[in-house]
Amino acid sequence: MVDQQARVAAIIQAVAQTSRPVGTTESLFDTGVLDSFALPELVAALEQAFAIKIPDSDLNADTFESVDKITAYIQARS
Amino acid sequence: MSFVSAIGSYVPRRVVPNSELAPMLGVEAEWIKQVSGIEERCFAAENETLVDLAAAAARNCLAASDSPPVGMLIVSTGTAERRFPAPAARIARALNLGQTPAIDLPMPSAGAVFGIALAHQLVGRYGAVLVVAAEKMSCVALLPGTHPNVSALFGDGAGACLISAERGVARIEDFVLASDGTFEEALQLGFTGPLHMDGRTIIMQAARKIPQSIEELLERNRIRPTDVSAYLLHQANQNLINQVARALHVPQERFFSNIHRYGNTSSASVLIAAADWTSHHGFKTGEHIVMSAFGAGLHWGSILLTGQ
Numbered sequence: 001m002v003d004q005q006a007r008v009a010a011i012i013q014a015v016a017q018t019s020r021p022v023g024t025t026e027s028l029f030d031t032g033v034l035d036s037f038a039l040p041e042l043v044a045a046l047e048q049a050f051a052i053k054i055p056d057s058d059l060n061a062d063t064f065e066s067v068d069k070i071t072a073y074i075q076a077r078s
Numbered sequence: 079m080s081f082v083s084a085i086g087s088y089v090p091r092r093v094v095p096n097s098e099l100a101p102m103l104g105v106e107a108e109w110i111k112q113v114s115g116i117e118e119r120c121f122a123a124e125n126e127t128l129v130d131l132a133a134a135a136a137r138n139c140l141a142a143s144d145s146p147p148v149g150m151l152i153v154s155t156g157t158a159e160r161r162f163p164a165p166a167a168r169i170a171r172a173l174n175l176g177q178t179p180a181i182d183l184p185m186p187s188a189g190a191v192f193g194i195a196l197a198h199q200l201v202g203r204y205g206a207v208l209v210v211a212a213e214k215m216s217c218v219a220l221l222p223g224t225h226p227n228v229s230a231l232f233g234d235g236a237g238a239c240l241i242s243a244e245r246g247v248a249r250i251e252d253f254v255l256a257s258d259g260t261f262e263e264a265l266q267l268g269f270t271g272p273l274h275m276d277g278r279t280i281i282m283q284a285a286r287k288i289p290q291s292i293e294e295l296l297e298r299n300r301i302r303p304t305d306v307s308a309y310l311l312h313q314a315n316q317n318l319i320n321q322v323a324r325a326l327h328v329p330q331e332r333f334f335s336n337i338h339r340y341g342n343t344s345s346a347s348v349l350i351a352a353a354d355w356t357s358h359h360g361f362k363t364g365e366h367i368v369m370s371a372f373g374a375g376l377h378w379g380s381i382l383l384t385g386q
Contacts, residue, residue: 029278035113036278037317040285040325056286057260061278 005071011049012067015042024067039064046070052077080198081246082239082361082383083206086139087353088131089235089340090122096230103226110230111338115316119233119341121216128157129165132212133172135236135349139208140173145242148173149204151180152197154189154211154345156267156374157218158182169210179204186213186267187312187373189345190237194369194381195253197241205243211345212236221271228275231315233341237349247361248383254295255379256287265374284318284372289325291380292370299382301366303328307385310355312371313337313347322370344373361385 009022016033028034034042042064047054052074063073095118096107111117122131132153140148151173153166164182181196183189190211197207215232218224241250261283264276288311296303303326311319316337323330334355343350348371361367365385372378 036281037321039278039282040321043282043286056258056283059279059282059286060261060264061276061282064278064282 082248083145083242083246084143087350088134089120117338122234131236135238139238150207152193154183156186186344188371188377191371191379201243213344223272235343251382307365
């Protein structure tokens with residue numbers, strides 16, 4: 001779980017082009033780590049890193065709100 | 079077989095720059111431009127109705143056409159002024175179309191693309207079908223309770239195109255349409271407002287569905303995305319248009335944009351863009367053009383044209 005959280009956080013940092021630490025529960029959007037238009041790129045990066053296909057039906061903002069939520073989603077898909 | 083015979087548009091005279099709208103919404107003018115590419119939009123006068131906008135665009139379109147008389151009218155809008163009757167019959171009356179059948183598509187954003195696809199199927203029976211998309215977004219985008227980030231995006235306007243069975247500036251080769259109610263609540267407007275948009279969800283959906291729609295259309299016609307001369311997209315947000323270009327690996331310059339002038343005019347935007355693009359560039363023989371739109375519903379679709 002911790003490893004996967006770290007991987008997700010690293011992907012977010014890469015997409016956001018930041019070295020700022022990302023808390024596991026903080027909102028990626030409210031804190032300004034990501035903006036709306038980074039979301040499609042984040043989804044693509046997660047699909048590639050975890051070798052999954054995220055279906056259209058799962059593309060809602062709440063799922064990608066925080067490291068914790070993204071990690072939980074990835075684990076459920078794996 | 080069908081052809082785009084003529085394209086026209088109309089936007090109201092009143093130009094509302096970000097510097098005027100931003101203080102009303104409590105946001106920064108530069109921020110609106112940064113997140114959307116929008117610098118200004120046009121708002122209709124209080125006494126300028128949706129029918130006025132639609133009729134003006136239709137007249138602009140018909141003035142450029144020598145096609146046979148209009149045999150059918152299709153009108154798309156998400157901002158009808160009453161529950162019923164919807165505006166198509168009034169617009170037909172304003173255009174002196176007599177008892178020409180008039181169909182309403184209560185479909186914002188993607189309505190014009192759906193209308194053109196329907197017209198393509200119907201011209202064999204009706205000869206020439208006039209497709210009009212008109213939106214008075216200023217009436218709904220500023221409703222109390224609408225988030226300022228949403229209110230900042232929209233403008234008023236109308237577009238029109240005449241689809242003919244006989245001749246035109248571009249042949250309609252094929253189209254792809256799709257709908258999915260899974261995210262109907264992500265972008266909605268009730269009878270009394272406010273206009274609600276879950277922008278992040280809509281961006282994720284649009285950024286995937288628009289390129290998929292275009293790729294499906296082009297693949298089955300054996301055309302590569304880079305072989306398309308111009309993409310005329312629903313002008314929702316410049317950042318979204320740029321994302322679609324990247325997803326298709328097509329230079330951004332091929333994606334015509336006028337969102338900086340008009341904002342998001344919902345279903346009218348793709349036809350206003352087509353009219354502007356036509357006046358700047360025009361269809362050239364053999365060139366492929368793609369129109370594509372996505373919006374509330376969710377509904378989305380793409381059309382492939384070839385210049386004549």
